[in-house]
Amino acid sequence: DVKVTQSSRYLVKRTGEKVFLECVQDMDHENMFWYRQDPGLGLRLIYFSYDVKMKEKGDIPEGYSVSREKKERFSLILESASTNQTSMYLCATATPSNQPQHFGDGTRLSIL
Amino acid sequence: RKEVEQDPGPFNVPEGATVAFNCTYSNSASQSFFWYRQDCRKEPKLLMSVYSSGNEDGRFTAQLNRASQYISLLIRDSKLSDSATYLCVVWGSNYKLTFGKGTLLTVNP
Numbered sequence: 001d002v003k004v005t006q007s008s009r010y011l012v013k014r015t016g017e018k019v020f021l022e023c024v025q026d027m028d029h030e031n032m033f034w035y036r037q038d039p040g041l042g043l044r045l046i047y048f049s050y051d052v053k054m055k056e057k058g059d060i061p062e063g064y065s066v067s068r069e070k071k072e073r074f075s076l077i078l079e080s081a082s083t084n085q086t087s088m089y090l091c092a093t094a095t096p097s098n099q100p101q102h103f104g105d106g107t108r109l110s111i112l
Numbered sequence: 113r114k115e116v117e118q119d120p121g122p123f124n125v126p127e128g129a130t131v132a133f134n135c136t137y138s139n140s141a142s143q144s145f146f147w148y149r150q151d152c153r154k155e156p157k158l159l160m161s162v163y164s165s166g167n168e169d170g171r172f173t174a175q176l177n178r179a180s181q182y183i184s185l186l187i188r189d190s191k192l193s194d195s196a197t198y199l200c201v202v203w204g205s206n207y208k209l210t211f212g213k214g215t216l217l218t219v220n221p
Binding site: 033 | 146155156211214
């Protein structure tokens with residue numbers, strides 16, 4: 001069974017802090033994704049990666065960066081956290097066919 | 113037209129009812145289509161893929177109409193456990209999936 005683990009379920013940070021969200025998968029999937037989910041806006045793609053050291057911008061990359069140094073780990077970085085980045089963050093993985101996408105449990109991030 | 117558009121609901125139906133959700137998409141070059149299910153405070157999970165010929169999985173039937181650019185999900189004989197948010201998902205190109213905002217279904221006893 002695919003296991004996608006996000007480092008924290010709940011996280012509270014302050015405005016201006018640098019925030020790291022980690023995602024680790026154990027299925028050797030090539031593709032990894034970071035989404036955020038907000039009420040009324042649904043799931044929106046921030047960044048994705050289809051190989052180690054490769055990254056592509058999603059629909060809302062502003063204010064975020066990512067790192068994929070190892071195949072199993074995909075990190076989302078908030079360079080200088082702002083209150084509008086308070087959200088539920090979901091990591092997902094997939095084979096090159098992109099289906100199905102397996103999601104982690106999510107990290108509910110609050111920026112104060 | 114939004115990339116992927118769904119009726120947000122909520123849909124409140126009694127047990128045993130048949131309920132249908134529709135979803136429209138704007139990119140005629142979209143390649144693949146899916147329905148995901150998301151329970152409250154849980155992550156989305158793939159419910160079923162949607163094929164051009166239509167496909168069925170038990171009480172669930174998915175259909176695709178490329179000419180009109182919409183997909184549908186039909187749930188027959190609704191169970192309490194079907195209560196969830198149903199997400200329409202479209203795969204266009206460049207590895208990108210686009211998720212609809214979801215339709216909330218509540219099945220009542």
